[in-house]
Amino acid sequence: MSSLFARRASKARRSVLRELLKLTEQPEIISFAGGLPDPDTFPRKILAELAADEILNNYKKSLQYTTTEGKRPLRAALIDWFSQDGLHYEMDQVIITSASQQGLDLVAKTFIDPGDAVFVSLPTYLGAIQAFRALEAQLVGIPLLEDGMDLDHLEGAIARARKEGHRPKLIYVVPDFQNPSGITWSLEKRKGLLEIASREGLLVVEDMPYRKLRFSGEPVPPVAALDEERVIVLFTFSKVLAAGLRLGALAGPKELVEKVVTMKQATDLCTSALIQRIAARFMLEHDLSAHVRKLCEHYRLKRDAMLQALERYMPKAEGISWTRPEGGLFLWVRLPEQVDTERMLKRALEHKVAYVIGTPFFVDGSGKNTLRLCFSEATREEIEEGIRRLGKVVEEELAGLSTGQSL
Numbered sequence: 001m002s003s004l005f006a007r008r009a010s011k012a013r014r015s016v017l018r019e020l021l022k023l024t025e026q027p028e029i030i031s032f033a034g035g036l037p038d039p040d041t042f043p044r045k046i047l048a049e050l051a052a053d054e055i056l057n058n059y060k061k062s063l064q065y066t067t068t069e070g071k072r073p074l075r076a077a078l079i080d081w082f083s084q085d086g087l088h089y090e091m092d093q094v095i096i097t098s099a100s101q102q103g104l105d106l107v108a109k110t111f112i113d114p115g116d117a118v119f120v121s122l123p124t125y126l127g128a129i130q131a132f133r134a135l136e137a138q139l140v141g142i143p144l145l146e147d148g149m150d151l152d153h154l155e156g157a158i159a160r161a162r163k164e165g166h167r168p169k170l171i172y173v174v175p176d177f178q179n180p181s182g183i184t185w186s187l188e189k190r191k192g193l194l195e196i197a198s199r200e201g202l203l204v205v206e207d208m209p210y211r212k213l214r215f216s217g218e219p220v221p222p223v224a225a226l227d228e229e230r231v232i233v234l235f236t237f238s239k240v241l242a243a244g245l246r247l248g249a250l251a252g253p254k255e256l257v258e259k260v261v262t263m264k265q266a267t268d269l270c271t272s273a274l275i276q277r278i279a280a281r282f283m284l285e286h287d288l289s290a291h292v293r294k295l296c297e298h299y300r301l302k303r304d305a306m307l308q309a310l311e312r313y314m315p316k317a318e319g320i321s322w323t324r325p326e327g328g329l330f331l332w333v334r335l336p337e338q339v340d341t342e343r344m345l346k347r348a349l350e351h352k353v354a355y356v357i358g359t360p361f362f363v364d365g366s367g368k369n370t371l372r373l374c375f376s377e378a379t380r381e382e383i384e385e386g387i388r389r390l391g392k393v394v395e396e397e398l399a400g401l402s403t404g405q406s407l
């Protein structure tokens, strides 16, 4: 029966990362591999009360279908939420999605024909790679520097794609505390990106799941706040409320959003009315901003614990560096060129520590000497101990390389 698969399904491969993640889920392993928010931060009691009240006392609305665009009170609450960041939307510019992964899927379905060029950073979010690949996009990787994409490289890549017959369509970016690198784009880079996108007639997709998780430094305006006509924004409740709600939003120019709604209709008719009502009531009756401030404090302590442990335990060898994110859930480690972090994972698991290898985040297959560390789930004590173990792993790996032996 597999001969019945559509071409794009035949091409789809199971993610290597998923297979590797299974290995990290053994007891005693301190894992920085996950990438999930800390479940202890989910406001369980409030959510349970709101859910019970909605189901018992408001079932005619909460257990019913709703519009594809989503519930108006939630969209209105989100319009207020976005305005804190200088984003000014009307009701018909904001729709509710089943979290930002659906936003990505809908963007891909609405804008990508097979072979269209989509520009992403090296590294970029794996779920975006999957969503664009599923629609047979030609993914073009652009190096990510400390303050954002290498824009000179981007211009050259757009010209090359055109020459090779790939229609440049969109640039996908995560400008705040990117997954996987933790990097935040400077204002100059955000403006430069828009100049290029506008000159080349491209859409920018700004994915902002971590934007509100800023623990230090000053916020930089979202790309969309600099040019609302050219940018589609993806928002999610996953990192600021609870990932299991599977709730988010997509916002942008009205005519583009209207088309996305049509594509969503075919996908799921609507996002859960119950979940939308719970989130809307959380925003209206409880203080989401105050909740996010608590989250920031919680994650800041963990980030600091990880940065301090890295300083303390990583070997002081040339070619070893890591990012110092001002927010989000991740930081990114670069090891000397000769290190292969996939091969090193075996040694790490023997030392009972786990990370995510870098290569799956690179559309050009590079990044062999990189890895991602997530600081959200482990306790501060586990972070200290886990990084101590990782330091030992790297030390042994480097020693093995210099004597020509490796595990």
Ligand SMILES: Cc1ncc(COP(=O)(O)O)c(C=O)c1O
Binding pocket: 035, 098, 099, 100, 101, 102, 125, 127, 174, 179, 207, 209, 235, 236, 237, 238, 243, 248
């Ligand atoms: C950059 C980025 N975009 C989108 C998502 C998808 O999140 P969700 O579908 O839960 O909103 C994630 C999840 O980790 C992410 O890191």
